[in-house]
Amino acid sequence: MIQQAKERIVIIGFGPVAASLVEGLLPGAAAGTIELTVVSSEKHLAYNRVLLAELAIGSTRAEHLGMVDETRLLAAGVILRMGRTVKRVDRSRRHVLFEDAAPLGYDRLVFATGARPTIPPLNGLNFDPHADAQLPQGVLALRTIEDAENLNGVLQGSGRVLVLGGGILGIEAALAMAESGHHPVLIHHGPAPLGRVVDADGGKLLIRNLRDAGVEVISEARATGIQKDETAFTGLITQTHGVIEGAALVLSTGVRARTELASSCGLGVNRGIKTNEHLAADTEHRIFAIGDCAEVAGQAPMGLLAPGWAQAGWLAQYMLNTPAPGPADPTLHDPIDLAPPALESSDVLMLKGQGIELTAGGNISDGLWDESGSQVTVYADPAAGKYLKMVSQAGVLTGFLAMGLPRTSAELVLSYERGSSLPADRSTLLRLDDPGTLEPVSAPGPDDQLCRCSGATHGQVAHAVESGCTTVAEVGTACRAGTGCGGCRAVIEEMLKMPVPA
Known part of the structure; x- marks a missing residue:
């Protein structure tokens, strides 16, 4: 009896999305039909990057961030090659090549290389969009466990930490540091943090709330470089505010898909590794890309876990149920009988912490008196820390910003994502957060x-x-x-x- 050879599946990268794919492929690995190998340049198994700020302030430990059970993976036969950097992918021979190890053969290959921090073009920093920057001591991006541990060392010394970037991750990192008794400085170039989702009045309230929470906010800053002494970072150089001194600089200025390996082996790349709607990056359906590194059917990487996990779940089922192309089989393996993974993802943003409650979704750029056809409703009570702006078309919510109104926010999220009509009298929504009433929120x-x-x-x-x-x-x-x-x-x-x- 001829024993059928195992299919060799190699996954490059081991973040949360790759971990989900591994989990989905475990039945095949355990059954002996798949030889599953995971290669990662990080020495740590997949972990939750969302919680790195908590690790930095010492409220959790590195082992609590883990997202996989190593013993379970090894028992199923998964091969883990951690701390190994891939040099190149040889598609003609179907080999993954390393600097200091023998080639690793594959029948199907998955790029789950994720994204790297975008390093701003500041004097004193290594600005290369296609490589991991070698940052000076005291400058970090809070993207890895090592970053979090390094920041923890600065905080232990009571150093002043600068956070460059006014997005949600930068704000959450600053709030986490403030909550633990430190004195972070949030520096950004716009009039207010979260400039893409707040309007002028909402932005002013957000700045006030951040300052009340212990975060110093410097707006309209134009950073040009970093200042260093003989050993480490000492300050951020700006055109607008001179040198802002600090013991560390956390860069929170976005991310960029890791596409270099894919590009070097001839695959198409743009904002990510280009794939079709079925996640295939080549015409044979041997090579796939998922998560933050994948541009699926022309859609830029979303940077969110939910769509990445949906892609991983779909790809696992496809690989378990559809064999890889044979050695001499050039035909397309298009899974025409399997619907592609859903790419929908909500754009609702939520910020909570240190007494701040902000929820936003959609577009609120329309003004009260614009002739756009939209109905715009605004409520503000700055003394109470409350603000609400709603934009609707034909009674249906198209954008909103709510601050300090948690029950109203919950109602608006449901209405926005369902596409349901708002009440004719918008002010009735405010009763949800009136402590003197018990208005029910939509279940x-x-x-x-x-x-x-x-x-x-x-x-x-x-x-x-x-x-x-x-x-x-x-x-x-x-x-x-x-x-x-x-x-x-x-x-x-x-x-x-x-x-x-x-």
Whole structure:
């Protein structure tokens, strides 16, 4: 009896999306039909980058960020080659090449190389968009466990930390440091942080709230370089504010897809590795790309866990059920009987921490008196830290910004994502946050999203609870809810307290 050879699947990269793909392929590895190898330049197994700020301030430990069970992977036969850098991919021989190791053969290859931090073109920094920058001591991007540990060392010495960038990650890092008693400085080039989602009045309130939370905010800054002494970073040089002194600089200025390996072996790249709607980067469907490094069907990488995990789940099922092309089979292997993975992802943004509650979605650029056909409603109570702007077309919400109004925010998120009509009298929404009333908030349906990191719905979490899950961790194992930023943990805990139907 001739034993069928195992299919060799190699995954380059081992972040959260690659971990999800490995999990999906475990049945094939355990059954002996797949020889699954994971190669990563990092020495750590897949971990949750969302929680790096918590590691930096010392509120969690590195081992608590892990997203895979190494013992379980090894028991299933998964080969882990950690701390190994791939030099090149030889597509003609189907080899992954290393500087100091024998070539690794593959039948199918998956790029899950993720994204690297965008390094701004500042004097004193190594600006190369296609390579990992060698940053001076004291300058980091909070993208790896090593970055977080280095920042923790600065914070232990009570050093002043500068955060360059006014996006959600920079704000959350600054808030985490402020919450632990440090004195971060958030520096950005626009009139207000989160400039793409806040308007002028909302931005002013956000700045005030950040300062009240212990974050110094420097707006309209034009950084030009860094200042160093003989050993490390000492300050950020700006055109507008002179030298802003600090013991460390955290760069939070965006990310760029890692496409160099794919480009060097002849694959198409743009904002990411170019794939078709079925995630294939070549015409034979031997090579795939998923997650932050993939430009799927012309759509730029989303930078979110939910679509990456959806891609990983789809690709695992496809690989388990569709064999790789044979050695001399040039024909296309188009999975025409399998719908492509869904690319939809909500653009709702949520910021919570240190007494700040901000939720936004869609486009709020229309003004009160613009002749755009939109209805614009604004409510402001700066003394109470409350602000609300809603933009609608034909009664349907197209954009909103809510600050200090958590129950109203929850209602607007549901309305925005469902595409349902707003009440004719918009002011009735404000009653939801009136402490003197008990206006009910619309109950989420089973298809409404609960976890914004994983995309898990209220129905999926309810099913996990009904199936016997008794902890947030068990729910996370069942449907991934609560395994990202942790913002939905409180809701999951409440659902766990509810009686399970008999």
